[in-house]
Amino acid sequence: MDNKTEVREYHYTAKDFASDQDVRWCPGCGDYSILAQVQRSFPEIINKPKENIVWVSGIGCSSRFPYYMNTYGFHGIHGRATAIATGVKIANPELDVWVATGDGDLLSIGGNHFIHTCRKNVDIKIVLFNNRIYGLTKGQYSPTSFKGQVTKTTPFGSVDYPFNPPKLALGAEATFIARSIDKFAKHLQEMIKRAGLHKGTAFLEVFQNCNIFNDGAFDLLTDKDTKDDNVIELKHGEPLIFGKNKDKGIRLEGFNPVVVDLTSGHYSVNDLWVHDEFDPSPARASIIMSFDEREGFPTPIGVFRQIIKETCDEGITRQINEVKAKKGEGSLEKVLYSGNLWEVK
Amino acid sequence: MEQEKDKELLELKEVTIRFAGDSGDGMQLTGTQFSDNTAWVGNDLNTLPDYPAEIRAPAGTIYGVSGFQLHFSSDDIYTPGDQPDVLVAMNPAALKKNLPELKPGGIVIVNSDSFDQRNLSLANYQSNPLEDGSLAGYQVFQVPITSMTQRALEGIKLTPKEISRTKNFFALGLMYWLFNRPLDTTLNWIHQKFAKKPEYIEANEKALKAGYDFGDNTEIFTSRYSVKPAKLEPGVYRNISGNEATALGFLTASVKSGLPLFLGSYPITPASEILQYLSELKSFGVKTFQAEDEIAGITTAIGAAFAGNLAITNTSGPGLSLKSEAIGLAVMTELPIVIIDVQRGGPSTGLPTKTEQADLLQAVFGRNGEAPVCVLAAKTPSHCFDMALEASRIAIKYMTPVILLTDGYIANGSEPWRLPKIDELPEIPVNFVKEKDGYFPYARNEYLARPWAIPGTPNLEHRIGGLEKSNIYGNVSYDPENHHEMVTLRRKKIMNIQNDIPDLEVEGDKDSELLVVGWGGTYGAIKEAVTKAREKGYKIAQIHFCYLYPFPKNTKDILKSYKKILVPEINLGQLAYMIRSEFLVDVIQYNLVRGLPLRVSGILDKIIEVAGGNNGQ
Numbered sequence: 001m002d003n004k005t006e007v008r009e010y011h012y013t014a015k016d017f018a019s020d021q022d023v024r025w026c027p028g029c030g031d032y033s034i035l036a037q038v039q040r041s042f043p044e045i046i047n048k049p050k051e052n053i054v055w056v057s058g059i060g061c062s063s064r065f066p067y068y069m070n071t072y073g074f075h076g077i078h079g080r081a082t083a084i085a086t087g088v089k090i091a092n093p094e095l096d097v098w099v100a101t102g103d104g105d106l107l108s109i110g111g112n113h114f115i116h117t118c119r120k121n122v123d124i125k126i127v128l129f130n131n132r133i134y135g136l137t138k139g140q141y142s143p144t145s146f147k148g149q150v151t152k153t154t155p156f157g158s159v160d161y162p163f164n165p166p167k168l169a170l171g172a173e174a175t176f177i178a179r180s181i182d183k184f185a186k187h188l189q190e191m192i193k194r195a196g197l198h199k200g201t202a203f204l205e206v207f208q209n210c211n212i213f214n215d216g217a218f219d220l221l222t223d224k225d226t227k228d229d230n231v232i233e234l235k236h237g238e239p240l241i242f243g244k245n246k247d248k249g250i251r252l253e254g255f256n257p258v259v260v261d262l263t264s265g266h267y268s269v270n271d272l273w274v275h276d277e278f279d280p281s282p283a284r285a286s287i288i289m290s291f292d293e294r295e296g297f298p299t300p301i302g303v304f305r306q307i308i309k310e311t312c313d314e315g316i317t318r319q320i321n322e323v324k325a326k327k328g329e330g331s332l333e334k335v336l337y338s339g340n341l342w343e344v345k
Numbered sequence: 346m347e348q349e350k351d352k353e354l355l356e357l358k359e360v361t362i363r364f365a366g367d368s369g370d371g372m373q374l375t376g377t378q379f380s381d382n383t384a385w386v387g388n389d390l391n392t393l394p395d396y397p398a399e400i401r402a403p404a405g406t407i408y409g410v411s412g413f414q415l416h417f418s419s420d421d422i423y424t425p426g427d428q429p430d431v432l433v434a435m436n437p438a439a440l441k442k443n444l445p446e447l448k449p450g451g452i453v454i455v456n457s458d459s460f461d462q463r464n465l466s467l468a469n470y471q472s473n474p475l476e477d478g479s480l481a482g483y484q485v486f487q488v489p490i491t492s493m494t495q496r497a498l499e500g501i502k503l504t505p506k507e508i509s510r511t512k513n514f515f516a517l518g519l520m521y522w523l524f525n526r527p528l529d530t531t532l533n534w535i536h537q538k539f540a541k542k543p544e545y546i547e548a549n550e551k552a553l554k555a556g557y558d559f560g561d562n563t564e565i566f567t568s569r570y571s572v573k574p575a576k577l578e579p580g581v582y583r584n585i586s587g588n589e590a591t592a593l594g595f596l597t598a599s600v601k602s603g604l605p606l607f608l609g610s611y612p613i614t615p616a617s618e619i620l621q622y623l624s625e626l627k628s629f630g631v632k633t634f635q636a637e638d639e640i641a642g643i644t645t646a647i648g649a650a651f652a653g654n655l656a657i658t659n660t661s662g663p664g665l666s667l668k669s670e671a672i673g674l675a676v677m678t679e680l681p682i683v684i685i686d687v688q689r690g691g692p693s694t695g696l697p698t699k700t701e702q703a704d705l706l707q708a709v710f711g712r713n714g715e716a717p718v719c720v721l722a723a724k725t726p727s728h729c730f731d732m733a734l735e736a737s738r739i740a741i742k743y744m745t746p747v748i749l750l751t752d753g754y755i756a757n758g759s760e761p762w763r764l765p766k767i768d769e770l771p772e773i774p775v776n777f778v779k780e781k782d783g784y785f786p787y788a789r790n791e792y793l794a795r796p797w798a799i800p801g802t803p804n805l806e807h808r809i810g811g812l813e814k815s816n817i818y819g820n821v822s823y824d825p826e827n828h829h830e831m832v833t834l835r836r837k838k839i840m841n842i843q844n845d846i847p848d849l850e851v852e853g854d855k856d857s858e859l860l861v862v863g864w865g866g867t868y869g870a871i872k873e874a875v876t877k878a879r880e881k882g883y884k885i886a887q888i889h890f891c892y893l894y895p896f897p898k899n900t901k902d903i904l905k906s907y908k909k910i911l912v913p914e915i916n917l918g919q920l921a922y923m924i925r926s927e928f929l930v931d932v933i934q935y936n937l938v939r940g941l942p943l944r945v946s947g948i949l950d951k952i953i954e955v956a957g958g959n960n961g962q
Contacts, residue, residue: 056648072800073806087646324627329629344579
């Protein structure tokens with residue numbers, strides 16, 4: 001989704017978005033990369049006065065994010081970031097509202113607000129910093145920790161199944177769903193821009209390494225020796241190909257995705273599943289989202305799905321305009337002095 | 346025939362009527378129709394709806410009985426009346442449940458058609474009270490309401506069920522006849538309500554008129570009654586419930602402040618009507634957001650306040666508990682929001698449809714940390730309008746959350762409201778900061794309020810949140826001295842509101858020994874009890890709190906100048922607790938927590954007991 005036709009009136013640099021506060025995440029934390037990629041990509045997508053940007057967060061390491069952005073910012077309470085952001089957006093639809101949140105904040109204590117934000121298609125951009133652990137409280141398991149994961153509160157391994165966040169967003173009808181990884185700077189920038197340009201609830205999951213309490217959680221996906229065989233980058237209109245030598249592909253056979261070997265002579269690129277971001281049916285996106293739950297499948301990153309429908313604030317504004325067109329601007333006199341009136345002289 | 350129509354017309358000063366029937370019988374509608382009519386003919390009135398939490402409890406059972414009581418008079422009145430003079434009972438269960446409260450010798454009008462074996466046994470009657478003499482102490486009128494309604498509606502193309510549903514209007518018509526009323530208000534209502542359903546108009550109109558004509562033609566009734574208009578202050582009036590007045594108050598605050606109104610809300614009895622009323626008002630640009638839960642109700646409001654709206658959230662007790670943490674966030678971020686708590690019976694789910702005053706301490710203290718907020722309470726249905734305006738004014742001026750307490754009784758109850766002249770209502774000034782010079786997020790003005798700089802304002806980008814902030818600059822601060830200073834400042838800011846609210850006014854005999862002290866929705870009952878005690882020759886003074894935190898400035902002086910202080914409350918002594926701890930003044934408590942408004946007679950008995958048996962001399 002390039003932006004070539006739009007005339008750019010505002011020219012910002014990454015520096016314009018950096019606040020004067022010292023960044024205080026642990027050295028080596030994946031959050032630094034997310035902050036850097038946001039600041040780098042904003043100049044390309046923010047084509048309005050930067051005072052119209054608001055970052056909202058909840059509680060957790062990720063939720064310190066707004067302090068480091070030189071925009072309006074609101075550091076909320078645990079789990080409520082999407083609800084606070086919803087209030088900001090509805091109160092002033094001119095604002096670009098972004099949410100920085102973590103796996104505990106968004107999916108555990110804030111799960112209810114998250115799904116309803118998606119359902120209502122509130123026009124906010126949610127960046128989920130998913131490190132599969134509670135960092136700020138020092139190492140308890142989170143709703144995205146794996147079954148069997150050993151943490152401070154699961155010394156014998158977690159018995160819980162994790163959420164698959166994109167699937168949750170899809171089930172809740174989010175209109176833009178994407179995933180990236182903290183260490184893939186270019187890809188992450190691209191996803192931030194895509195999310196920022198979407199009108200409606202944009203959900204971007206970022207795999208983020210917590211080098212203190214869950215170090216290496218995504219090594220398989222980021223180490224140069226293993227990443228190509230374990231990550232597939234989704235691109236609209238292109239076949240699903242992965243592997244060090246681009247030698248593996250994914251076919252869809254009925255409801256079943258199948259990994260095929262492109263070197264065996266049985267299959268060519270033409271036999272592969274071609275990704276369609278704008279597929280009106282959520283079925284295929286759901287199958288892609290489940291790749292990493294399947295043995296032998298790569299973890300997908302990129303845009304899973306994007307659809308366009310009326311947003312929450314658009315609906316509210318439309319109704320107000322319709323009622324005003326029909327009944328005229330409200331008159332306090334008329335509303336107060338209505339019903340069965342009588343006069344005492 | 347003509348002769349028989351000449352019924353005696355008796356003039357009464359005041360009457361209390363209770364309509365009672367199955368929760369599907371339309372008693373609330375009948376009651377509100379009679380109330381609007383009563384207001385329109387110029388009586389002073391006060392109402393008390395009393396309905397079960399179940400929407401349609403099994404028909405005919407006692408726990409499914411829904412009631413509506415109204416008290417009207419040619420004189421000033423303040424309560425819905427302790428005991429009804431007239432009971433309209435649509436079935437045996439309604440009779441059984443409500444008879445014990447009827448005045449001795451009172452009028453009972455029953456739908457005799459419903460007194461069959463099945464309904465009698467559902468109401469746990471061993472024998473038919475219409476036949477066994479158990480109603481001997483009352484004037485009983487047996488009216489076959491169901492069959493008369495059916496006969497009146499013969500030929501109308503409606504199902505038997507739909508026809509049966511209009512029987513409440515037959516009863517209403519009969520009551521209009523009995524109290525010598527015009528039918529206009531209800532006829533107008535029928536035509537508006539069913540504009541697109543002519544058969545409903547015909548049916549309801551016929552049922553209403555049939556009830557009226559029945560009174561005229563039957564020989565059962567020998568007299569009818571009339572109550573002269575009350576001498577109310579000159580002005581234009583309408584009848585209003587507390588919830589509607591609350592909604593209109595915030596709408597008016599929005600107009601007077603020039604701020605768009607945002608309501609974040611989750612439906613909860615008995616507060617939902619506020620959300621319903623405001624969601625109608627889109628032509629004012631009012632934004633109502635029905636959230637996924639109570640917490641989202643308030644946190645969306647906090648977001649909207651950050652963005653520069655007049656932001657409010659409404660709820661009842663359990664919802665206030667859920668909002669506690671977020672109220673703390675609004676205290677910390679010093680943003681103006683109003684939280685309306687329409688109190689109901691607690692704890693937990695408690696008595697959702699009943700009234701209580703037991704959220705006072707929760708409102709004043711119920712948050713983690715030192716988290717002072719301003720707490721206000723409305724004293725009557727129409728007073729909710731004034732306090733909604735006042736809550737908005739204080740929230741904006743002091744950049745603070747304000748909790749407005751109403752209760753199920755004044756929220757659903759109604760009274761005549763003398764409409765304010767809109768031009769005479771004061772503006773609510775709003776000062777958004779625009780200039781970068783000297784701007785700091787936590788710098789303070791003379792009221793200790795921090796500046797309101799809203800997103801969209803160039804060069805004022807700043808970050809706020811729930812972490813402690815450094816004074817003036819607003820950066821996150823863990824400095825011990827700063828924390829102490831900020832805790833102190835936040836409290837001082839709230840206490841400053843004392844300088845900006847009216848002093849308490851002593852009503853009654855200022856030089857008495859006994860002071861009766863109330864707050865919120867018990868005003869009417871206390872006022873009436875004090876008036877009655879004074880009529881009996883007792884010297885009694887009364888004050889009533891509408892500002893609970895901070896208290897008005899002259900509170901201490903007043904409390905210290907009376908020998909005895911009586912505090913009636915619908916809780917176990919929450920205001921009493923605050924008075925004792927704040928002013929080191931002891932009080933005598935009168936507490937009844939029945940889910941119902943306090944009765945005048947109960948307060949009066951207590952006043953006499955406390956004042957001393959011989960007129961307090």
